[in-house]
Amino acid sequence: MDFTASLSFTVTDRFLRYVQIDTQSDASSPTTPSTEKQKDLGRLLVTELLEIGIADAHLDQYGYVYATIPANTDKPNVPVICFCSHMDTAPDCSGTGVKPIIHKKYNGDDIALPDDATQVIKLADHPDLKNQLGNDIITASGNTLLGADNKAGVAEIMDACYQLINHPEIKHGVIKILFTPDEEIGRGVDKADIAKIGAFAAYTMDGESAGNMENETFSADGAKLTINGVSSHPGFAQGKMESAIKIAGKIISALPDSLSPEHTSGMQGFVHPVDISGHVEAAVIDFIIRDFEEDKLSEHANVIRSVADEVLKSYPNSTYMLDTHQQYRNMKNVLAQHPQIVDYGMEAMRRAGLEPKLCSIRGGTDGSRLSFMGLPTPNIFAGEHAFHSKQEWVSVQDMQKAVDTILHLCMVWEEKG
Structure with missing residues (x-):
């Protein structure tokens, strides 16, 4: 009928x-x-x-x-x-x-x-x-x-x-x-x-x-990258200041295009910085991490770590911490x-x-x-x-x-x- x-x-x-x-x-x-x-x-x-x-x-x-x-x-x-x-x-x-x-x-x-x-x-x-x-x-x-x-x-x-x-x-x-x-x-x-x-x-x-x-x-994680820089009076900063803001900018710039949402499609996952905040001494970047294969989420998080490790080589007195959390599967x-x-x-x-x-x-x-x-x-x-x-x-x-x-x-x- x-x-x-x-x-x-x-x-x-x-x-x-x-x-x-x-x-x-x-x-x-x-x-x-x-x-x-x-x-x-x-x-x-x-x-x-x-x-x-x-x-x-x-x-x-x-x-x-x-x-x-x-x-x-x-x-x-x-x-x-x-x-x-x-x-x-x-x-x-x-x-x-x-x-x-x-x-x-x-x-x-x-x-x-x-x-x-x-x-x-x-x-x-x-x-x-x-x-x-x-x-x-x-x-x-x-x-x-x-x-x-x-x-x-x-x-x-x-x-x-x-x-x-x-x-x-x-x-x-x-x-x-x-x-x-x-x-x-x-x-x-x-x-x-x-x-x-x-x-x-x-x-x-x-x-x-x-x-x-x-x-x-997608399976989805969120990630928070906290960067701890070194603050100093800008008038006397030579050899001392390590700006967390600049470190954050370099990390974002160094992320591979092949893992960005604007360069992926179909079944490809991505790492996407969605918010940045902070000051000279500390800055925070919030990411969303996406992939259809759950196991790849940790691989994508490791890309963030690898980039941060490489950037921080130029800032010996600064540190970072990456925390990830599950959003959905x-x-x-x-x-x-x-x-x-x-x-x-x-x-x-x-x-x-x-x-x-x-x-x-x-x-x-x-x-x-x-x-x-x-x-x-x-x-x-x-x-x-x-x-x-x-x-x-x-x-x-x-x-x-x-x-x-x-x-x-x-x-x-x-x-x-």
Whole structure:
């Protein structure tokens, strides 16, 4: 039965509503959520879930939204599955005053954004646009990001909830819903209650092109390099001063280009200095270290040590210390133990009329950490493109295909249960 052709989608209206709510997270804030305004969207989602008829929908003190759609199948052993998206938008670009624009029936031309003449979404720079001819493209107006990352995923899950409640002919087991704060600053599941979710598997809706499914992420470490130099009055510094600031600069300059994010792609890892602070006597460089192979993280850290050792040869009275810490690990290590989770996702996309493609993420998702918290979680496309920028865009038709995929996925799990 092809039920999706007759659906009245609500995803676009929901998306247009959600992106106008400012939900930027803030890495400098110690609270959860990092910004209270994220709860503005959370409260709206709870209200809409309750209106749909999902009685247990609620927002907790940490800004997480939880909800349950009861099973409507007679089969007793269908595994519980969860769908998850994050509500926050990235701090990289303003999320205040988003003005979404629908560009009907995209014809292949560049898209000029009206509020900033320098912001032009060019087909040459966004090759995925070639797959959108005739589709309806949603952008922001040029002064802000759009927020498709990840409000496209939020809207898709919300529409799927609406369809599941209003179409009881779609048979499914228990479905759990989770909307998280602070994913963009790496704290998206810090306070997630895995026991409350109670699912066997989950799917984040936070990917790019329609048909993509991601079962592999980077493994990630953070590293802090502390340099202890020698301070002296600058008027009497000859032969005495060893500036930690200058040492830090030389270390950064000496890092190999072959291990930098701007010179790597595909399955290559990188070492990336993301922050530097300090003064003459002491300076600190913060790094992120990434690779798909966990064993290579220590090798990359050793590159930092080797560079520091070489630079410090010219500063005999200075020292350094490198501390590394784990951030997240490649979710493929967990998903490989439960191959049906990915297989069912691929089957759902085929049933939705897509040609599924299994991909690796040069980054992480909430699913990276959820997988290692006992909830195996691959990532499914949401249709978002050029995220974290003023040229962010998504198509109406891709969001609708994502809703179709969610619904088919619920049915696949019910059939196999």
